[in-house]
Amino acid sequence: MAEAVLIDIFGLKLNSQINCMLLKTLNAVHYLHATNAKFLCIMCGHNLKCENDCEHDSELEMINSLPALQMGFEVISNSSMAAVLYTVKQKLDEKNLDSIKIMTTLQRKALMKVFIDQLFTDVYHFEFEDLPLDLGESHIKESIELNSVTNQELEEIQNDIKTYLRSLPGLKGEPIILTSSLIPDTFIHGFTTRTGGISYIPTLSSFNLFSSTKRKDPKAVVQENLCRLAQAAGFNPEKFHHIKTDHANGVWIMGKKEPNLYDGITTNQSGVAIAALGADCMPLIFADPTKKACGVAHSGWRGTLLGVAMATVNALVAEYGCHLEDILVVMGPSVGPCCFTLPRDSAKAFHNLDPRCVRLFDSPNPYVDIRKATRILLERGGILPQNIQGDSKSDQNQNLDLCTSCHPDMFFSHVRDGINFGSQMGFILIRE
Template structure:
């Protein structure tokens, strides 16, 4: 398997200190990188001629150099990385690794104490702390240009203005991996988008939508029906959340699964839910409604529900045994029950379950509604706008539906943007 070798000159690891043997081995590999940065750029001239094919990383900061290194490694489909460095370098680079890489990448640190005068000089004794690294990385990703256009959010005309809300799309972020580009909002150990990039994407979404990114709470998906009442004991995993607190932005992720926003303008209570096919069958949508009623005294007839982008029955199929379970909700949920792999309409299933639970039909905004701007398009059918697990495979991006209760200061500000309006997110 091809791998990358990274020689760290920034933290005092010249060819002499690294030792000729490992560096000669590295030089025989076409994927050799030299981390020197602007400050130590002159040290690359100390490399022997047999290391001349190495790619030099000499950007303005270590954060930028390592980000560019990751971009090149991704283009070459490299995920195994050997780092030649010092003990101080390992400590520092591990901090950058946590910010700029995920568990998809494996790092092997070959560490040697610096011995030559150049590497033991005061210029190489600094080792930035965790907070310093986070600030440096954050400052760098904030100045990256937006990809795929500006941030765009879909909003429902059914949600009253006393709430802030929206459904994100895939434009306006800084994620560059094709299936994650560009406003991916979830970092996973199984994908290549690191936490620093995802947090910057969330920041840009927050700037656009008008909330502070710090209180953004995402449900901890388990494809079940557990609902967390914010402020209570937090379960290990849950697919729904409810609250009556201002200053809390609730969000549900989705990449084909449904994101549902629940709002009671009378009691000023909100909820969000993530509903895949399993959660739909288990009843997560009504479990969220029931939590609003039980915990905060909401009347079901006051609750409105907006259903975000999700995979349509045009593109979503299941194993026949699983698909036929939806017939118990309504036969129309499975348009081709005789197929070996039937199509399933999870959006219709959730609407019917909500209506049977007491939600008024006109209080549900989904793809059955024709007199309002659409907020429930098929994610798989629109690759320019949405991420899709069905379409893109395992390395898929994530959009979110988000909702919060506006405080008095927010209510005094001008009204929200019209549904689907686009505006620049800003750096």
């Protein structure tokens, strides 16, 4: 049984016959679903005129006149279908509902599926039921094939969504980007925090920069957050690449064939932003101002032990002729040894690397310091100690060593927030 029932009459051309049919439909929906469904909703526009035999001036006025509203239906209207459906999504998320029935006409079913694909993820489960009304949409022409949409319709839907999301205010203030004094102005770089985006779900709010099938933030929202980051930082969001996490040590050298999964990227192309995501795992950025090359890496506990930091350094040396003494490395915010534990068998590898990387080693779940382990591995690999920043040994530390789990106002955290966590990132590019 659906937890929510949505009745789509967006673009309805009103007349007394449809009014009567709609009233019967609402009564039937209420009879079948009112007991079990936690949200009954009518989705409509508010900018269309009714036909001559209708005494109401708009969809909204007509819907508000129906006695079925007294049965608990909520009306959500806007001139933009993207705005209507996104508002519905917010209400569903407030109620923590993910099983949804949509009643719409055959003509609009394919269009509605595109909207849902853009604004929802696989966390939600949709079923469709035909609504026996002739809607006669005016703002988007019907597809010749009812089970598909044309390229023009797809473009119009995407533009509708982009325009609406772009109009939303940033939450929790403006974007705050942490930077390092170690990286020269040859590069644009930074580490993002939680503020300034449009993601509204508490554990994703507000500047979430990653979408997955297991989280509730759709790609369209993450893309809008990325556009706001690009504007704040000064790079082109169309020239942007982030790692495809494998929790290992693979590195993609930009310009060569891109692997399916990798945890590091290097490039010497100007104007191309590269980024490593993180939410407890540590984003690393690398820069060589002499050779004008840079890199990023995603370093969780597995990647740390597998040497992803030095794998990225070695790629810079091998591909661009960088010298170890010229490479600068900045460690971004990650979970600290105050909050991160591993089973003793896994923690043993860190203890073998250096006992200082583990606290309470004799306990079943020792505390592990991936930041200290990363510095040790980088120094052993030949990176100068003064060319590493982002931990307590740094001379000019600018909140880069804060524990992501301990600072919910600033950072996302998987350890703290569970499976529906948000992601921040570290990014760098060579100025053009």
